[in-house]
Amino acid sequence: MRTLLLFVVLAIAPIAAAWRLSAVIDWRWITGIAALLSAISASLYAVDKRRARTAARRIPESTLHLSALVGGWPGALLAQRLVRHKTRKASFQVVFWCIVAAHQLVAVDCAAGWAAARWLAAFVRD
Template structure:
């Protein structure tokens, strides 16, 4: 374990750089390395365990802010957390899509945009997570929301849960929830027959 000072910190992107005590060069640190739930601030003293990042450059594996007792971090789940509301929301939307097809409330091709854009949204979240870890240029939040809005919401919800990405920013979470709710309302309207084929075609056209 070594000690140093957090000389750079980008709170929006969730990473910064530590200047270790002594002659060593600064090293990268990601928000996921910190043991405490409180977000760090530039200029704070901390202790850290040095290691190597995914890009092969020096990075902190774990970090503890000065004055905060080190605690044992629970193991992160490597599988679906079935209790996460994002999983339930994604499953609910998927069930509605298939219900529409089974009940012949809309053309079969309606599955295609949800599948294609869902995959694109999943990939975008994965890429953004990797870039955050590596300290590279990120995909904008507006870009992620845009993919979710144009039929990518199911993939986006699942990606957020699996990668534990963009789950701690209230504004982002609220916007994602609004997009999911909008899609849910439209799908329910189609299933119930309140939005028949002709009106649906006009809406999509």
């Protein structure tokens, strides 16, 4: 239940950003790409969990993080909870939650009309 609540709360900003982006990009592309990236990320976690159990060659943590960074963090979060993989390793979780926070910040900025991005661009330019 807590996982579902966490997922719903974390989905608010990306949904708002997707709604704003739907004015220039077809919403089916946005949701399709997000779903594909999440499915790939979840699959990587499931494969790595299976390999961990059988002592086979593992998927590098950097690959798992990259899959979350490029947009698969929702699938990564669900896979972590469903297959109980990479939930106890603190160093992994710190990086993962930094990635999720970065996505949240970008989504909030997008939903707000890129106000922070424009401010940052003006700050760098001046």
